[in-house]
Amino acid sequence: AIQMTQSPSSLSASVGDRVTISCRASQGIRNDLGWYQQKPGKAPNLLIYAASTLQSGVPSRFSGSGSGTDFTLTISSLQPEDFATYYCLQDHNYPLTFGGGTKVEIK
Amino acid sequence: QITLKESGPTLVKPTQTLTLTCTFSGFSLNTYGVGVGWIRQPPGKALEWLALIYWNEDKRYSPSLKSSLTITKDTSKNQVVLTMTNMDPVDTATYYCAHRRVDSSAYYFDYWGQGTLVTVSS
Numbered sequence: 001a002i003q004m005t006q007s008p009s010s011l012s013a014s015v016g017d018r019v020t021i022s023c024r025a026s027q028g029i030r031n032d033l034g035w036y037q038q039k040p041g042k043a044p045n046l047l048i049y050a051a052s053t054l055q056s057g058v059p060s061r062f063s064g065s066g067s068g069t070d071f072t073l074t075i076s077s078l079q080p081e082d083f084a085t086y087y088c089l090q091d092h093n094y095p096l097t098f099g100g101g102t103k104v105e106i107k
Numbered sequence: 108q109i110t111l112k113e114s115g116p117t118l119v120k121p122t123q124t125l126t127l128t129c130t131f132s133g134f135s136l137n138t139y140g141v142g143v144g145w146i147r148q149p150p151g152k153a154l155e156w157l158a159l160i161y162w163n164e165d166k167r168y169s170p171s172l173k174s175s176l177t178i179t180k181d182t183s184k185n186q187v188v189l190t191m192t193n194m195d196p197v198d199t200a201t202y203y204c205a206h207r208r209v210d211s212s213a214y215y216f217d218y219w220g221q222g223t224l225v226t227v228s229s
Contacts, residue, residue: 031213034216036216038154043203043222044203044219046217049210049214049215050211089154091213091215094167095156095167095168095170095171097156098153098154098155099153101153
């Protein structure tokens with residue numbers, strides 16, 4: 001199975017900060033990667049698919065990049081509603097595998 | 108508007124079989140490229156993919172749980188059912204079902220149910 005390693009596991013940031021979260025695949029997955037945001041007690045919400053395509057309705061401050069094994073989710077200017085946990089998911093082959101998550105907390 | 112909702116027992120005993128139903132609306136599981144998946148999340152832990160079923164009856168399972176999982180669909184009822192045998196306390200988790208879509212060869216889960224917490228305890 002492809003292992004997805006996210007870093008950092010948590011970070012503290014202030015409103016307005018630029019935040020980057022990384023996800024590394026144990027083998028090449030082309031651009032078959034999605035990013036999901038999850039708030040406490042809620043279901044995950046799709047932000048980005050195909051590594052860099054913004055899901056409809058998602059604010060443009062979210063962006064994704066990368067291909068092969070290294071991927072990045074960037075929040076250009078952190079907003080209060082962005083404090084949450086973020087997961088990457090590889091859709092390249094089965095079993096589908098999630099990263100361990102990155103919790104974004106208020107500094 | 109696509110919606111999904113999970114239903115099933117909130118408490119099961121060890122060794123019992125869990126049956127979860129995902130009832131959905133706003134799409135058909137007869138449509139090309141569409142699937143429904145199950146994902147779970149133990150309290151305070153990360154997401155884990157379990158199983159998927161597609162419009163064409165293609166079924167996929169997590170290898171670590173394949174021997175205990177069965178996924179089926181009933182398109183007339185707009186339901187997907189997941190059964191998991193021999194439940195253990197480590198299977199305590201919130202179980203989600205999610206709509207899977209293909210878009211120019213990219214697959215993703217774009218709609219999720221609210222999740223249902225299943226506790227395994229005697």
